Amino acid sequence: MLTIDPQQLRDDIATLAQFVEPETPGTTRRAFTDTYRAGRVWLRERMQSAGLTVTQDASANLIGRRAGTTTAPPVLIGSHTDTVMGGGRFDGVIGVLGAIAVARALRDAGVVLRHPLEVVDFLAEESTPLGSLFGSTAMAQGFSAEFLARDVPGWGVVGDAIAGMGGDPSQLLHPLRRSGEIAAYLELHIEQGPVLEAAQVPIGAVTGIVGIRRADIVCTGRPDHAGTASMAVRHDALATVADIIRATEQAALARPGTVATVGSLHVAPNQTNVVPGQVRFSVEMRSLHWPEVLSMWDEIVAAIHLAGAQRGVAVQIGAYEDSAPLQFPVWMRQIVTQACGRFTHQVVELPSGAGHDGSMIGLIAPAAMIFVRTKDGRSHCPEEFAAHDDIVAGVNALLQAVLAIDARIEE
Numbered sequence: 375m376l377t378i379d380p381q382q383l384r385d386d387i388a389t390l391a392q393f394v395e396p397e398t399p400g401t402t403r404r405a406f407t408d409t410y411r412a413g414r415v416w417l418r419e420r421m422q423s424a425g426l427t428v429t430q431d432a433s434a435n436l437i438g439r440r441a442g443t444t445t446a447p448p449v450l451i452g453s454h455t456d457t458v459m460g461g462g463r464f465d466g467v468i469g470v471l472g473a474i475a476v477a478r479a480l481r482d483a484g485v486v487l488r489h490p491l492e493v494v495d496f497l498a499e500e501s502t503p504l505g506s507l508f509g510s511t512a513m514a515q516g517f518s519a520e521f522l523a524r525d526v527p528g529w530g531v532v533g534d535a536i537a538g539m540g541g542d543p544s545q546l547l548h549p550l551r552r553s554g555e556i557a558a559y560l561e562l563h564i565e566q567g568p569v570l571e572a573a574q575v576p577i578g579a580v581t582g583i584v585g586i587r588r589a590d591i592v593c594t595g596r597p598d599h600a601g602t603a604s605m606a607v608r609h610d611a612l613a614t615v616a617d618i619i620r621a622t623e624q625a626a627l628a629r630p631g632t633v634a635t636v637g638s639l640h641v642a643p644n645q646t647n648v649v650p651g652q653v654r655f656s657v658e659m660r661s662l663h664w665p666e667v668l669s670m671w672d673e674i675v676a677a678i679h680l681a682g683a684q685r686g687v688a689v690q691i692g693a694y695e696d697s698a699p700l701q702f703p704v705w706m707r708q709i710v711t712q713a714c715g716r717f718t719h720q721v722v723e724l725p726s727g728a729g730h731d732g733s734m735i736g737l738i739a740p741a742a743m744i745f746v747r748t749k750d751g752r753s754h755c756p757e758e759f760a761a762h763d764d765i766v767a768g769v770n771a772l773l774q775a776v777l778a779i780d781a782r783i784e785e
């Protein structure tokens with residue numbers, strides 16, 4: 375069985391980890407910075423040394439391409455190399471360097487695929503004040519003129535930032551690729567959660583990326599003197615929200631595989647000696663199964679109205695924002711499950727609770743992901759860790775999945 379060179383991959387991960395801001399803890403290589411740019415100069419050289427022809431598209435996605443034997447659309451593999459402030463060494467990185475390791479293994483073994491193979495380092499996946507998921511959004515959807523013209527204090531105009539990375543914002547009003555122009559997309563990523571560690575398996579097959587509903591709610595009661603207003607006469611907005619938070623938690627606990635969070639509270643007047651008069655807060659729900667999100671939301675809305683009525687507090691449910699779940703195609707899931715099964719005694723299938731470049735590319739291409747076990751489920755922090763043997767298992771599964779996609783005769 376064809377496998378990758380584990381030592382070369384270890385060296386590559388160690389070398390990229392040296393391109394960091396020296397003054398911050400952990401790994402800081404934020405998008406659009408000189409450090410990020412320097413890391414990508416090195417990355418371009420690594421792609422070339424693996425036999426790839428490297429270009430940048432209009433969104434400054436770094437793409438290394440290896441020709442196939444047919445005119446079929448390419449199989450795309452990769453992830454991102456930017457980090458959050460004070461992040462870890464593995465998030466995104468193993469997906470890009472793993473993809474280069476796959477290309478290198480194919481080149482060294484003299485294997486030429488039917489499909490061209492493209493290794494991608496997507497521009498700016500992590501959140502910055504400018505936004506997130508830049509490269510994959512440009513590829514799958516494009517941007518509005520307003521978004522490209524946004525001027526963010528300290529970071530500049532969005533379009534200028536993309537141009538500064540070598541992109542061409544004038545070409546980004548339309549998607550860079552259309553449905554059918556990518557044969558399949560595969561992304562290897564750390565899990566950033568506890569499932570694989572608990573199951574004691576190195577890697578897992580991702581079933582899809584959860585959908586999210588976020589809503590803003592305002593509860594308006596009456597601010598009163600915290601000493602003189604007896605408990606019976608109060609219309610306490612924060613106590614009302616406490617009831618709602620409890621109901622939100624219950625709604626998710628009653629539905630395995632779902633999560634719900636009240637993560638943001640703005641209390642007015644927010645003073646020790648005043649009964650809270652008004653609270654603005656968020657409710658966020660996630661599930662791979664959209665009907666679960668909808669039924670959770672119905673239950674939470676009922677709880678909001680009930681809590682408001684019981685305490686004489688007015689409730690106002692504002693506009694909500696939805697992002698639909700992305701279920702990976704069954705045939706892609708089967709390929710990834712089989713590929714993972716060669717490197718783990720038991721294949722665990724799990725959804726991704728976080729967004730990834732795959733969430734965008736999955737809109738225009740058959741996509742799937744492989745997760746690597748993450749120590750204590752931690753990421754976006756200096757403690758983020760994945761064992762090298764686990765990463766190697768993931769990259770080898772990625773290689774087997776690429777071979778299986780290439781061997782597949784499309785109906």
Ligand SMILES: [Zn+2]
Binds near residue numbers: 499
């Ligand atoms: Zn990531």
